[in-house]
Amino acid sequence: MAKGPDTATRARRLLALLPHLRQNETIPLARLAAAVGCTPAEVASDLTTLTMCGVPPFTPFDMIDLFIEGDSVTVNLEAPGIERPLRLTIAEARALGAALDAAGYAPRSALRQKLFAVAADSVSTDELERTVRAGAAPGGIADLYATLAAAADEHEKVRITYFTGSTGRTSQRVVHPWALVNRLGTWYLIALCEGVGEERVFRLDRIRDARDTGEAFTPPSAVEYAVTPGxxxxxxxxxxxxxxxxxxxxxxxxxxxxxxxxxxxxxxxxxxxxxxxxxxxxxxxxxxxxxxxxxxxxxxxxxxxxxxxxxxxxxx
Amino acid sequence: MPDAAERLVNLALYLASSRVPVTANECRSAGLGYPDEQDDATFLRMFERDKDALRAAGLVITVDRDDESESYRLDPAATFARPVELTPDELAAVRAVTAALSADPGFPFTDDLALALGKLGTAGVAGPLATADLPNDADDAQPHHARTIAEAVQSRKTLTFGYTNSAGEQKRHTVDPYGIFFREGDWYLIGCDRDLDAVRTYAIGRVADLGVNAERPRTPDFERPADFDVTRHERLPFEYGLEQVAAQVRFEPDVAWRAERLARGRGTLRELADGSALWDVEAGDLGRLATWIVDEGPAIHAVGPPELVYILETGLRAVADTHG
Structure with missing residues (x-):
């Protein structure tokens, strides 16, 4: 049987759930589970635990009141005192910083500073940046990564300038960005290349630039994440x-x-x-x-x- | 009796909703879940642990002291986050990278990342399709070790571990961890080896039987050098070597834009009048730099020192002769 989280970890998750529980709202369990990084079954168990929690004198009006029906939860009475998300702990800031490293965001970049502003005062983000580096991506791709992620999210075609390593040629292509895939720290774009009418894999560090075309594409029903053929x-x-x-x-x-x-x-x-x-x-x-x-x-x-x-x- | 997680939530809600600071004894008698039969010393130990757990979750609990007692309150301004406004591109980037890494068991910080996203309000909404497979092999100890070491870096606690070097020799090390970095599927630790009294880099995938000094957990074991920066240790393959030599590499104008990406912040880059990029970089192994130039080409050239050009030309000639 899988071992559950320790008490402190579970308490962190329970406290992280509280700001998401808004009075008189019905919320899908899957959404809550995604918000705190666990399964819908775990979130259902956490919510049941929260119905036992409240503040003195613990009358029914002092307790968190919610009920789970099917795959959603309805909140009748939210938690008193913790209606807003807590600031990031050092562990959370470290995780977020490592993720931004992986996407190519350099230390002290604008997005990092924006997100780290939510960290607790006790967190030295400068120290984090000088001690933990998940710099999986080569420098200078953060803007490209954001452009492609947004285009993949919005299903918008982009025009890319691509350097093909095997030939040394640079070409312009219009692609349908389907997915971003990281293998061993290198990012790849899986996309339909309009010029050849076939799926192609592009290394992000070889995409010189990417520009929105303003044209939409229809995404495929499924995307295979393989970056090289078997x-x-x-x-x-x-x-x-x-x-x-x-x-x-x-x-x-x-x-x-x-x-x-x-x-x-x-x-x-x-x-x-x-x-x-x-x-x-x-x-x-x-x-x-x-x-x-x-x-x-x-x-x-x-x-x-x-x-x-x-x-x-x-x-x- | 409530379970420990319920008691922690009750204590958090009590502190958050109290209009005045509350003492430990008020918390004890408020029905939060502290066992009635506990003696004072046991209760105080449990109460201290509970406050630590809440602080680890992000609650900022301040202490008001007078001659008689201590009382506690939540500092709302220091505890609660303000909303973050992201541009659509920023939001898509955050969603893509976190969707990929949250589902990758090779990423050492998946649980913390999920909680961070929940606090930022960016979780739970479908984003772009993205996936990741970070580690070099199926060694599931590497991300676990990387997380433990990252925590020891922050708390400045000394590590002991067994290590198998590239020659297959095994040895036990005692290391003050200064930082960790990830490159091409592997995590690396940089720290001061206490036996050698020197800073060394260790591949975390080669670490076994990892231990963190458990004595005085709240007290750091060492001082990290004030000017330490992990990025200075994140070297390219040809930079490793005992003797560093100044080298120059030229990128033709058509591929000059690649120079910044390939240099990864190492050395210095400058643009020449013809639009090409000249890269001045230290090399510890000119043979590996020559290999790197061919591997990353075409349109990348060795400029100097003469030994680098010689190694490259001799090697290319050997390849041409062998395949003639």
Whole structure:
């Protein structure tokens, strides 16, 4: 059986519920559950507990009075004294700050300051920003993130300028932003690309800018959150790593499978979406890795290395 | 007898609705749920714990003292939040990121985030579709450890833990935690290792058997350096190394806009007359910087030092020869 929260944690949740209970209102349990981060069943249990609470002398008129019917609760008498939300505790401010880090909001940015104004006086938000950093997103994407989130929320098409890493080309596209997905700290936009009429995945740090078009789109009934196709649907490149080479991890080479060879080298079987992507990964190992096949990958590796060599002295 | 959570809510409501400060004994006899048969010492310990729990929930309880006794009251201005006005874009961003992280078991602060949103009034309303999968692997200890360490950072309590380094060596460490950061699927701790008397960075995913000094829980164990800033320790992969070398990297004009995003606040960027961006950055490992330049390209070039250009050119030549 799952262990329930300790008394102090449960009391925090009960107190967090109180400002949401407005007299003479009928409120869906799901809405309350979302507001305090628990399940509707847990919120129903919490509400039952609250009917036992009140202030002296604990007459029926001094108690929280509510009743649950089906999937909603009706409040007859709200809690005396706690009608407004409490200010953020240090733990809550830390959680919120970490979330804003993840969305690319820099320390002391305007949104952070606006939200941290709700923190308790005892919370040093400056100290939080200097000690906890969930900076999952590269700098400078906060405005982009907000634009895309709002467009996804309002079902509005956006025009993006996108840098394709595998080709180095920048292109303009009109997309239907369906969802934002974070994988290992990197944000991706899952969207329908109007130009090709198909779903595409865009890395946010490669979107130079995004502008509203003012045009609406109809969202799909369901969105699959996968940012890469399953490896079983991809061709596989065979890469040999020299003995003693540091092998890549699965973050940078997702889906890779290693096999040790008798001569001390390692053979990696790596699913790839585009030849140019896998070629760049091999070239970046600067001689520690050799593409054994397929031939198109081997050719692309040589071509890319020669191209980069021609431009390598292209200094200032 | 009411359960402990009911007693805490009753005490909060009593303090919030009382027009005058109330003493501990008034709270005890008000029928809030303190057991009748308790002796004075036991009651006072429970009352202290209850006040701590309410303070941890966000209630600001002030103490009025006179010669005879102490009395308590709620400070409404310090306790209750004012409404926050967000623009539509800000609200959508907050809803998207919190929707994603609240549902990710790899995010260490999910419960606190949910309560924060409830207080801000941004929870409970459908927002944009968003999801997250932060941690590097299925190791469910990492977010739990990250939360415990984050709390120790704030309370400045010393940690002890077992640690397996990248070479597979295991050792027990005693560390004063200064800060934590997240990068590419992993959380990291920065702290002063007491045995080494030096600041070190530890991958939290490699931490086991984590303990927080339980002695004198309200008293910090150490002082954090006044100028500590976790962002200075959040390095790029090529910055790690014993000897730091000044390096320069150039972004062609068409991709100069990427420089700020890729630099992640490290080093200094300047725009050149032709529209390209020049990045001055310290590198502890020129080989890894050369790899980084190829990985993040195209249209990114090594400018200096000459060793960096040499490593890059030699490596590229080796690749071309091997695949010829």
């Amino acid at each position: 490896p079983e649907r991809l061709p596989v490149a065979e890469i040999r790593f020299a003995p003693g080479a540091v092998l890549p991890d699965t973050r940078s080479w997702p889906g890779v499978v290693f096999e040790a060879s008798g001569d001390g080298s390692t053979i990696a079987r790596m699913p790839y979406q585009t030849v140019s992507w896998i070629a760049r990964r091999v070239v970046a190992r600067l001689g520690e890795a050799e593409a054994l096949g397929p031939a198109e990958v081997r050719y692309a590796v040589r071509t890319l290395a020669e191209t980069l060599l021609r431009h390598s002295t292209d200094g200032v």
